[in-house]
Amino acid sequence: LAPPPTRRHADELVGLGDDAWETLRLTPGWTEQEVSAS
DSSP: OOOOOOHHHHHHHHTOOHHHHHHOOOOTTGGGSOOOOO
């Protein structure tokens, strides 16, 4: 199992808009990656 995301990372994910959620891909290692709302 992967480590859980940091609190900051989880907060950023929660704050993403609908457009970002449509393109978000959670791949292996996603808990260590920065959130990108491109």
